[in-house]
Amino acid sequence: MHDDLDRRLIEELQKNGRESYAHLASTLGVVEGTIRKRLKSLLDRGIIKIVAVPNLLRLGYNFMSIMALDVKIGDVRKVTERLAEKPNVCYLTVVTGRYDLIAMVAARSTQELSDFIENEIATMPSVLKTETFVSLDIVKAGASLLDTTQIIRNFNISPLKENQESVNNSPSPRIYH
Numbered sequence: 001m002h003d004d005l006d007r008r009l010i011e012e013l014q015k016n017g018r019e020s021y022a023h024l025a026s027t028l029g030v031v032e033g034t035i036r037k038r039l040k041s042l043l044d045r046g047i048i049k050i051v052a053v054p055n056l057l058r059l060g061y062n063f064m065s066i067m068a069l070d071v072k073i074g075d076v077r078k079v080t081e082r083l084a085e086k087p088n089v090c091y092l093t094v095v096t097g098r099y100d101l102i103a104m105v106a107a108r109s110t111q112e113l114s115d116f117i118e119n120e121i122a123t124m125p126s127v128l129k130t131e132t133f134v135s136l137d138i139v140k141a142g143a144s145l146l147d148t149t150q151i152i153r154n155f156n157i158s159p160l161k162e163n164q165e166s167v168n169n170s171p172s173p174r175i176y177h
Contacts, residue, residue: 005030009038010048011153017050056090061106063113064135067121068099075126076100082124088116099131 008028012019021039025032042048056064071079076094083089083103091104107113113134121127 005034006038006042006047007153009035010042013039013048013050056106060108063107063110064138065105065107065113066133066135067103067105067117068131068133069101069103069121070098070128070130071100072126072128079124079126083120086116086120088112088120105132 005028009024012024012027021032021035024039025035028035043050069079080092080094080101083092083101088105088107089103090106091102093102094100095102105113105116107116113132117130117132121130
């Protein structure tokens with residue numbers, strides 16, 4: 001069962017995934033054993049995963065861009081497999097609408113982004129056209145460039161059984177690693 005304590009625990013861990021059980025317990029007003037049990041449950045059920053997330057800006061990747069790709073019908077999976085192997089591609093999704101794929105691409109310079117487009121994207125015959133949006137200023141993002149704080153804060157915590165029924169009845173996105 002999820003409740004407000006689980007939600008608040010997730011919020012605290014989003015600030016610092018390495019926070020001690022003692023500090024979390026003190027902050028949330030519960031005993032340390034409760035934190036251990038709740039965290040283990042959240043991890044075991046796949047509700048959260050604690051990972052290290054690099055700060056791309058501090059690593060010199062100052063040019064973040066979103067690239068929309070129009071791909072020859074029937075070749076979408078082939079292109080996604082090839083793009084997923086590229087280190088500059090941080091996020092890749094198959095979408096509906098005007099384009100077939102959306103990629104988030106990190107580069108250290110405009111030249112590196114230009115080289116990526118010219119040497120990687122342009123060499124794929126299945127890519128019919130692209131539209132690249134270079135980020136000028138990141139206004140909202142978490143450590144992973146996806147800020148989920150408000151999603152968690154506003155998440156409707158209900159018993160696992162109700163949430164699980166909803167999850168089981170909706171299609172799951174495919175995640176390729």
